[in-house]
Amino acid sequence: MRIVLVGPPGAGKGTQAAFLAENLSIPHISTGDLFRANISQQTELGKLAKSYMDAGNLVPDEVTIGMAKDRMEQPDAVNGFLLDGFPRNVSQAEALDVALKADDVKLDAVLDLEVPEDEVVKRIAGRRICRNDSAHVFHVAYKQPKTEGVCDVCGGELYQRDDDKEETVRKRLEVYHSQTEPIIDHYRAQGLVVTISALGEVAEVTERAMSALKQSDEG
Ligand SMILES: Nc1ncnc2c1ncn2[C@@H]1O[C@H](COP(=O)(O)OP(=O)(O)O)[C@@H](O)[C@H]1O
Numbered sequence: 468m469r470i471v472l473v474g475p476p477g478a479g480k481g482t483q484a485a486f487l488a489e490n491l492s493i494p495h496i497s498t499g500d501l502f503r504a505n506i507s508q509q510t511e512l513g514k515l516a517k518s519y520m521d522a523g524n525l526v527p528d529e530v531t532i533g534m535a536k537d538r539m540e541q542p543d544a545v546n547g548f549l550l551d552g553f554p555r556n557v558s559q560a561e562a563l564d565v566a567l568k569a570d571d572v573k574l575d576a577v578l579d580l581e582v583p584e585d586e587v588v589k590r591i592a593g594r595r596i597c598r599n600d601s602a603h604v605f606h607v608a609y610k611q612p613k614t615e616g617v618c619d620v621c622g623g624e625l626y627q628r629d630d631d632k633e634e635t636v637r638k639r640l641e642v643y644h645s646q647t648e649p650i651i652d653h654y655r656a657q658g659l660v661v662t663i664s665a666l667g668e669v670a671e672v673t674e675r676a677m678s679a680l681k682q683s684d685e686g
Contacts, residue, residue, distance in 0.1 A: 468493060468547045469572065470680070471554070471563075471659075473651060474580030476639045477587035477594070478665045479672060483580065484551040485602035486673045487680075493547040496538050498531060498555070500601050503628075520630050523638030525555055525646060532562045539566070556646040560653050576683045577654040578676060580665035584640065591636045599623035 468491055472480050481497060488495035502520060505513030512530060519526045535553045538544070554560040567573060582590075590606065597603035597618035605618070605625060616625045630639065654660050661679045665672055 468549075468575045468680075468684075469567070470548075470575060471550045471577045471654070472552075472580065473577060473647065474665060475582060475584070475587050475643045475647075476636065477591040478580040478582045479590075479669070480551050480580060481601060482604055482669055483665075483672055483676060484549050486669075487578075487676055488549045490673070490677060491547070491549065491680075493549050494541075494543045495549050495551060496535070496544065496553070497551040497601075498526075498535055498553040499551070501534055501538060502526060503601070517629075521635065523630060523635040523642060525642060528556070528558055528562070531555075532559060535559075535563075536566055554650055557649050557653055560650045574654075574657075574659055576661050576680055577651070577659045578680065579651055579660055579662040580672075580676075581662055582665040586666070587640065588633065588636055591631050592633050594631055595625040595627055597621065597623040597625055 470487070470491075470493075472484055472487075474480050481499070484495045484497065502513065502516040506517050506520075507513070512534070515530065516526045525531070531553070535550075539548060539550075550563075554563050593606045595605045595607060595616065597605075597620070599618065599621050600623065603618045603620045603623065605616070607616075617623065618625055629635075651660055661683045663672070663675045663679050667675075
């Protein structure tokens, strides 16, 4: 299956993507994770990406599209993938359409995770991530001082992403509404959009997502 996941920052895309990718036996491709890997390895791409990310802006298409395509061309992605964070604007969606067409393949679904805006701000401000695995995500109370803890799953150090500060989150939401939301219409025109609520327990949302994807596959 070839799936695109969309939803505002804080919708739980990364968390859900990890579970869904495992259930569906396809690789989870996250452009945010690819950028963060470049940042921690201090590559040129990482340095460039960081300046945009910390401001809550999108990294320019010229570098993002090439990076995403390179990843999708890896052998593990030949029969399917779950894209998380890409495409993030209409021109990226168009570039993806062209790339898929060239390979004579199609997307199966675009899964849209819906969550109210005040919930998103609260979730992100309290979000802490494990240094060992970005799928290990934890939450502290909203507006609590940044406390360093350890990951319940693997004992790794927890940290707050630089772009998870409240001011940056507001900017990211603005960018989401102005640049990313329009891709939902782009894909709606292709009949691919499946919308589910991202509220509730993680496992509940995964179940909701799996049954929505199954229905769209049959329908
Ligand atoms: N496809 C993309 N195009 C441009 N910038 C991107 C893309 N994917 C990720 N980024 C950059 O990485 C940041 C973090 O993205 P991500 O890890 O997906 O977090 P979230 O979904 O919580 O916003 C974005 O705010 C943006 O600066």
